[in-house]
Amino acid sequence: MVGGTLEREAELREAVAERLGASKFGLWFGEGVRLGIDGDTLAVGVPNTFFRDWIKGHFADNLADAAQAVAGRALRLNFRVGDEVEANPRVGHVVPDAEPDVRRAPAPAPIPQAPPAERPRPQGRPGRRLDDFVVGPGNRLAHAAAVEATRGAAATFNPLVVHGGVGLGKSHLLEGVAAALRAGNPGRKVVQTTAEAFTNGFLDAMRHGTLAAFRARHRQADALVLDDVHFLAAKRATQDEFLHTFDALLAAGATVVLSCDQHPRLIHKLSDEIVTRLLGGMVVKLEGPDPATRRAILKAKAAARGVDVPEAVVAYVAEHLRASVRELEGALNSLVAHALLAGKRLDLNLAKTALRDTIRHTAQAVALRDVERAACEVFGIDAEMLKSPSRARAVAYPRMVAMYLARKHTGAAYSEIGRYFGGRNHSTVIAADKKVAGWLRDAARAPLLAGFESVADLLAALERALGT
16 A cells, blocks of 8 residues: 555554444454555555455445545445455445456555564464454454453553453453453563463472562563363462562563463362452353354354355354354364265255264253253243243243343353343343342242242253253
8 A cells, every 4th residue: 555545554444443333343243354545546455355255245335425425526445365366346335437447456555463462372273363353242252352452552441351251252362362452562471371380380389499480470571361260179289379470560561361261260269369359350151142143153264274154054053053263163173074085065065964962962962942942831921922022020930031041051141031031132131130149048938939949940840841
């Protein structure tokens, strides 16, 4: 790009964001997508062909409008995928009175890319970045917080604690933060490790009398990115060492980003001193991906591998495997391997055959419709009533209990459960989940249904109806 292109990228991004809204813009125009003006073209740099095809098919008009607003004239769109440059003329958003001749259209100059980040390379897998993290309703806040953490000392909170179940993307976010911190300042000392490695290093330093070197490495860092904090539970000496390290880093203005498998308050045998310090920053939860996000993840993973996966296969896998991103990636790997080894086309029939055992053993045994059926059976109401807008206790309480059971047994995201039970939003499901959990915690005897001594007894009957 030439002549002030980089200076105009911020204007272009702002103009596109105004037209798409924050949600769509954040999902499709992250750090991996670059925008710039070169003469009469709007150059759009994308990380892979999946992004190119999606942006071209869904947002080309918005891009053209935004470019015209910034440049004051109509521009042609040109997409760059890595080193490939592809012209994309659009009628109605080009120079007036003529459709551009693609053969004569000048190719845009290369879009400047950020220097390659120095990233740790776990064995057998390349490092992951924030711009290849697929964003959806269940992880958007965590991703935004991770991006904010890459601002280092300028971040609005410190530390950042990301928690959630297995395979939902905690390690991906932490790797991405570490990579971005290094890329933003190659001289910055970023210590990226796990709580297990921290523990082993500390014990080894004690045995060999090298505590001074161990402490210097961790306490003089500009950033500490530490995965699986819950591993420190019940390890009192290591917790004390970590606490002093944590305090030293925060006092020096260093960035601290951590992950754990549940909210810090729920990690048993983690000291109160550590818990209170973790709560002093931002604690954010990663939820399971909803159906649209699961499909987007599969498409992004397939595009990264250069594999064309039919839409029917994507929909089939996303419907049956819901628990985690790791599970989706494993299913995709299995499909590709089966297709290659069998010399067959990757289609729905192959998917059903290749994933038969995987789905039987790892897909959720209980579906939302099963929870609905059990609730209707035990409470003696019909499905339409359960999903109705009614707030009468005779309907609202069974609905709350059904939502609680759905969270416990199906692994579906809050937003997915809310949509299923009458088109409600995720906050309604969160409130229902907390309400029923509170009844259980307090051994409540609220008369939800005659014939049951307590809420626990009622839930036991519902779970028997579910067959769990």
